[in-house]
Amino acid sequence: MLKRFSSQSLSFLALLVLPLAVMAQGKADFKKPMEVESSHEQFDIKNNKLVLTDNVIIRQGTLLIKADRLEASASESGEQADTFIAEGSPATYTQTLENGNEISAQANKITYFQAEQRLELSGDAKISQGTSSSSGDTIVYDLAEQTISASSSDTDNGRVITIFTPKTKDEKNDNENP
Structure with a gap:
């Protein structure tokens, strides 16, 4: 029974991580082995729900991806996970990314909606690539359209902050003289 549960759990984990990997456009990573760690895992077979907790x-x-808790829910058919909440x-x-740039995001809650190809960061949300970053209460990243929308609540003065850091003269010269 434990062997069967582990096999089902690993299959569900494969469904979990593949959609999360799609969001970053780092295609070479998808061909590499996947490793998932946590201090605790609970798989609810009846409800098609996997919960990983403690240092995920x-x-x-x-x-x-690092989180305190990760929950993945499968569709009613049980064939594919639909929503992932870290x-x-x-x-x-x-x-x-394949061009060598790093993309990073952080928030109190990161939700990936697979069918809609949408990533929603909420609660102290921040996304950055290179020297540019955006922060706000909520950031929505549409993976298919490659668009980002950010908003803030009235409690934070209703402001979204975007920072563009210019290259210094030395950085420009270093890029021109390899």
């Missing part, structure tokens, strides 16, 4: 780490190539203080996501 997902690695696949350069992709790295929670932490903060939950984080990083990956090195």
Whole structure:
């Protein structure tokens, strides 16, 4: 029975991490082995729900997700996970893209809606790539359209902050003279 449960659990984990990996466009990572760690795992077979808690780490190539808790829910058919919720203080996501740039995101809650190809960061949300970053209460990243929308609540003066850090003269010269 334990062997059957472990096999089902690993199959469900494969459904969990593949959609999360799609969000970063780091295609080479998808061909690498996947490793999922946590201090505790609970798989509710009847309700098609997997909950990982306590120091959750997902690695696949350069992709790295860290959270205090990760919940994945499968559709009614049980064939594919639909919604993935990572929670932490903060939950984080990083990956090195094929062009060498790193994209990273963090929030108290990171929700991935697979069918809609949408990532929603909520609660102290921040997303950055290179020297630019955006932060707000909520950030929505549409993976298919490659668009980002950020908003803040009235409690934080209703402001979204985007920072563009210019290159210094030395950095420009270093890029021109390899």
